Amino acid sequence: MLHRLTMGQVAVACLLFFSVPLIIEGPGPHVAPPRPALPPTPAAVAFQQAQAETQARQEAARRQSEAVQAVTAQAEDESVLPEGHGRAETFGSCVACHNTAIIRRSRFSRQEWDGLMDWMTDKHAMNPLEGDLRQTIVDYLATHFGPAQAPARGRNPFLN
Amino acid sequence: MTQKSGKTERSIGELYRDDPERADATAFGRRGALNGVALAAMGGAIGAAIPFAATMPAGILPAIFARPAAAQGTGQPQVLRMDGKGPLILLQERPLVAETPEHLLDEAVTGYANFFVRNNGQMPEVPAGDPRAWRITIDGEVNTPLTLTVGEMESRFPLVTRQLQMECGGNGRSFFSPQARGNQWGNGAIANAEWTGVRMRDVLQAAGVKPSAVHTGHFGADPHLSGDPARHSTARGMRIAKAMDEDTLICFRMNGRPIPHVHGAPVRLIVPGWPGSLSQKWLTRIWVRDRPHDGAGMGGTSYRMPVRPIVPGSSNSGADFADMESMPVRSILSSHAHGTRLPAGTRAVDLRGAAWAGDLTVRAVHVSVDFGATWVAMQLGAPANRHAWQRWTGRVSLPSDGYFEVWYRATDSEGRMQPHAPANWNPQGYGANPISRAALLVG
Numbered sequence: 001m002l003h004r005l006t007m008g009q010v011a012v013a014c015l016l017f018f019s020v021p022l023i024i025e026g027p028g029p030h031v032a033p034p035r036p037a038l039p040p041t042p043a044a045v046a047f048q049q050a051q052a053e054t055q056a057r058q059e060a061a062r063r064q065s066e067a068v069q070a071v072t073a074q075a076e077d078e079s080v081l082p083e084g085h086g087r088a089e090t091f092g093s094c095v096a097c098h099n100t101a102i103i104r105r106s107r108f109s110r111q112e113w114d115g116l117m118d119w120m121t122d123k124h125a126m127n128p129l130e131g132d133l134r135q136t137i138v139d140y141l142a143t144h145f146g147p148a149q150a151p152a153r154g155r156n157p158f159l160n
Numbered sequence: 161m162t163q164k165s166g167k168t169e170r171s172i173g174e175l176y177r178d179d180p181e182r183a184d185a186t187a188f189g190r191r192g193a194l195n196g197v198a199l200a201a202m203g204g205a206i207g208a209a210i211p212f213a214a215t216m217p218a219g220i221l222p223a224i225f226a227r228p229a230a231a232q233g234t235g236q237p238q239v240l241r242m243d244g245k246g247p248l249i250l251l252q253e254r255p256l257v258a259e260t261p262e263h264l265l266d267e268a269v270t271g272y273a274n275f276f277v278r279n280n281g282q283m284p285e286v287p288a289g290d291p292r293a294w295r296i297t298i299d300g301e302v303n304t305p306l307t308l309t310v311g312e313m314e315s316r317f318p319l320v321t322r323q324l325q326m327e328c329g330g331n332g333r334s335f336f337s338p339q340a341r342g343n344q345w346g347n348g349a350i351a352n353a354e355w356t357g358v359r360m361r362d363v364l365q366a367a368g369v370k371p372s373a374v375h376t377g378h379f380g381a382d383p384h385l386s387g388d389p390a391r392h393s394t395a396r397g398m399r400i401a402k403a404m405d406e407d408t409l410i411c412f413r414m415n416g417r418p419i420p421h422v423h424g425a426p427v428r429l430i431v432p433g434w435p436g437s438l439s440q441k442w443l444t445r446i447w448v449r450d451r452p453h454d455g456a457g458m459g460g461t462s463y464r465m466p467v468r469p470i471v472p473g474s475s476n477s478g479a480d481f482a483d484m485e486s487m488p489v490r491s492i493l494s495s496h497a498h499g500t501r502l503p504a505g506t507r508a509v510d511l512r513g514a515a516w517a518g519d520l521t522v523r524a525v526h527v528s529v530d531f532g533a534t535w536v537a538m539q540l541g542a543p544a545n546r547h548a549w550q551r552w553t554g555r556v557s558l559p560s561d562g563y564f565e566v567w568y569r570a571t572d573s574e575g576r577m578q579p580h581a582p583a584n585w586n587p588q589g590y591g592a593n594p595i596s597r598a599a600l601l602v603g
Contacts, residue, residue, distance in 0.1 A: 061286040061420075068242070072255075119341075125384060126386070
């Protein structure tokens with residue numbers, strides 16, 4: 001008949017059998033004998049390592065991100081540009097997307113600066129700049145960031 | 161260098177840019193051969209005797225005044241102060257752009273501290289959660305569009321580790337005259353790190369590339385500068401043949417560690433030898449196209465070069481230009497910073513640096529210390545693997561104390577040398593690779 005017992009019945013039987021010593025011992029406080037700590041399984045080690053690595057990566061990424069923020073958030077005010085008519089308009093419009101470093105390193109003719117306004121609209125999603133504001137800004141840039149001086153022997157005759 | 165000499169640099173630089181011969185006459189009283197009063201004047205301006213004055217060409221600004229980083233802008237070059245990064249040349253804070261001075265590129269494998277920074281958009285947020293769960297989509301002209309996590313890619317495809325040189329398409333832009341628009345790079349928009357990832361071709365083949373596929377389009381998570389979520393900061397692409405190259409990788413690790421955030425964590429492309437903008441950071445999608453990709457940074461004058469030279473300084477729509485692909489041959493000097501002063505009595509200098517040539521290799525590096533009259537062949541190492549840069553070393557002799565210029569010039573495997581002046585001027589300033597000059601002062 002034993003072979004007809006279900007696994008469930010076997011389990012219940014085992015539970016009863018192994019519970020007996022506990023019942024005999026009574027309800028008093030049971031203090032387990034100190035057991036030597038078992039080493040963690042390889043799977044647990046791998047899991048802990050993976051978690052630690054992920055955390056370390058995220059912390060490193062956060063630190064790098066903060067370092068970048070510290071640089072990119074350096075505030076500029078318009079006094080970084082030379083004084084002149086149109087400075088406020090130029091500063092206000094340009095720093096919406098980029099800081100003034102690239103302006104301060106550029107030397108372009110009025111025509112080139114004017115062309116850049118369209119290029120930034122086409123290529124970099126700048127809101128189109130038209131009318132008086134455009135003229136003010138382009139004039140300011142051409143005045144303060146124009147080519148250093150006219151070529152001594154005349155301009156290139158082939159320049160369009 | 162003092163503030164005073166900084167001002168001198170700029171005015172002399174402008175003089176030479178506008179009319180070199182007149183500048184020689186004005187600045188140094190020179191007409192024809194450099195001797196007598198003119199030699200004394202130029203020596204006086206430099207602050208030293210010029211032992212090879214006899215071969216110093218007319219109308220060329222001495223390198224000590226000519227190097228772009230010092231000559232550009234209204235003041236001294238700004239230095240990047242960023243935790244973990246070396247003292248790079250800060251070209252722009254927003255978007256963050258920083259160039260590595262050549263003398264900081266002295267490591268065979270470029271570390272994080274000295275890796276140049278180029279951004280087109282804003283820096284994306286650091287993603288929350290496990291970076292291995294970051295997803296990349298491969299779609300378009302493929303049989304089975306795929307969305308794979310970084311973890312899935314790492315376990316599904318063979319991992320490859322290679323040293324790969326990656327260079328900004330605009331490297332050398334500041335050498336162009338008239339000035340071209342964009343960041344005014346010297347030679348330092350180059351890095352040669354060790355990258356680990358999977359081959360793009362393995363991933364594309366897993367998706368099943370259709371015969372109609374001719375081009376890729378790459379997309380990343382960095383927001384557009386304007387903050388407009390509908391725009392991509394940059395989205396470049398390349399011919400499918402380059403995507404299938406064995407060295408074109410989807411990378412997870414740089415120098416054996418997770419990719420630093422500023423360089424595109426957790427996953428980016430490395431497309432060695434072609435303009436760096438193809439090496440999309442914070443990669444989210446590879447769109448396989450049935451026509452040349454038309455994303456941000458494609459078409460017009462963007463990463464495109466004239467097929468027939470145009471008048472320098474002229475405006476052009478770029479309609480007849482061709483996409484810039486393999487980058488031209490270039491060399492750097494890493495053992496001595498431009499403007500290095502050596503002790504009196506120094507008669508030999510051991511030099512070293514690196515050279516590379518896009519998809520090609522470098523055949524030779526030569527150095528001249530007498531303004532190009534004679535050239536000395538340097539010892540050139542083999543690349544660690546295809547598409548890695550090559551290191552060079554060599555010794556030059558100096559006849560006396562005084563002012564010298566180290567001119568360094570690489571020749572690619574097809575025999576093309578770095579030219580004396582940058583050729584094929586274009587509005588956005590790609591492909592300027594002239595012979596470089598570094599000033600040395602002995603005594």
